Amino acid sequence: MYAIGIDIGGMSIKAGLVKDGKMVDCNRKTTAPTSDLAIEGIVEQINELLVKNSLSIKDIRGIGLGAPGLVSSESGVVEYCPNINWNKVPVVDILRKKFDTEIKLSNDANVAALGEARFGAGAKFNSSIMLTLGTGVGSGIIIDGKLFEGGESKGSELGHMVIKVGGEKCGCGRRGCLESYASATALIRITKNAMSEDEKSAMWQFVGGDIDKVDGRTAFECAKSGDGTANKVVDEYVSYLAEGIMNLANIFRPETFILGGGVSAQGKYLTDKLKAYCEKYEYGYKYAPKSDIVTATLGNDAGIIGAAALVL
């Protein structure tokens, strides 16, 4: 059975036709400046997918949408999303008037987690927690195969769990959030600080002497080549992320954690280090039901496939 997934982003809106958990066709539009225009565009994108694939709306199980920001999945309203300029937009109701099918909405991080859980790295697990290690730390929680979004579907903000009271300032206003230590942004900060204190580190060469060229790969790649300072950066980063993972293991005991986002490209090199760190602790990990730690597999398609999974 087909479903359509819509991935609403700050730069573009992607619409995909999904069958058996795989994307079989997709199109993309630059995000329009107002919600009215953007939704008009989404209607066109959906119709285009249907026509191009010789399908009618009756061949579609439903339409799922993932949107950034504060979203009420129960009422189908995008409450507040400054980076696409949407404010209290009842997108589900609006689309229902155009398409006679099931339509569902959720937060983009939750949707990506659902996609990975159903059709990606989490497919063989019944419960999982996805952490997306990018500019921030996004997250989604799957319990018994279903999204857990918290009260009024506004929870599941695992990146804003403080792991170091009084620590680094976070964009959310608190100090010491997991996001301030485990995002790619945080990794870059830790890397730059370490480089400033060691002018002989191989990381300087890696970025051609230009500290502004440091990214989430710098420390990892130089650590693999044996640079001591880079290894310290990686160990520090791993320790923070692992502490966050153990916190969540103690709360949820999911069968697996799934890492997505830029930093997760380190794959097994990263997950092996995380597991080794966690194994040191008996209570939180070793003698409790063990949670695996794996890397996401759907990549950029997670948003579309996950949105479609809302109605699959």
Place this chain on the structure above:
Amino acid sequence: MYAIGIDIGGMSIKAGLVKDGKMVDCNRKTTAPTSDLAIEGIVEQINELLVKNSLSIKDIRGIGLGAPGLVSSESGVVEYCPNINWNKVPVVDILRKKFDTEIKLSNDANVAALGEARFGAGAKFNSSIMLTLGTGVGSGIIIDGKLFEGGESKGSELGHMVIKVGGEKCGCGRRGCLESYASATALIRITKNAMSEDEKSAMWQFVGGDIDKVDGRTAFECAKSGDGTANKVVDEYVSYLAEGIMNLANIFRPETFILGGGVSAQGKYLTDKLKAYCEKYEYGYKYAPKSDIVTATLGNDAGIIGAAALVL
């Protein structure tokens, strides 16, 4: 309808007859040294309650048990509980052979949370998180009126969420757990440290000059009388507990937090301070669905009433 709740503790085992969420009769036995003897005692306690109240097992909706330590509620087995010397005890199966009624088991902290949620401070809320501020920090999570225990019913260990990486050593082996900052034990440590640094604090008078007499009330009572150092201790304690509460609000967005255990006896004085701290933060609390913070009302009966609630 009646139900029987069994509260298994390190010192004593209490059995109570519960009707309409209230305890109408109870008895107590010193905890026997082996699980066989203890379960024999529980059978006697149950029969005693039935006979004394002229009831047969058919008048009883079921029997619920709350046990400390590692418990598998799905299989009805107390896996590991060193302080009562139980190890892989299938207590539910054993009792089923004696009583033809529904029998359920859960962890004691979860059971207390369920009791408060159904018949105590959480009765008007659909979701709640209970934190028991005693020797450690116990916890229970109620989502949509039901206990959420995590994978293999071994999660919900909110006291072992690290809020300060590299901080105080916790009994679980990690450093910086909420329990190491928000338990009564932690409050006593913070109080003693502050007293050591201020020999003029009124807290010295409060404990008759004997620092070993410091307890969870010392700082709170002296803060109320205006002692500056005591106020600092209370503010520090409140900040740690509030950071933990905001973390959990960001994850679960429960309708309310319920505080139990010794420190919660401070009632509104404590909850007002916690709310004032949380209100300072927009993201975690102010602009998100608001979670109330209230004090538990069932006191020592929460264990029995909560155990009975497992079958009600």
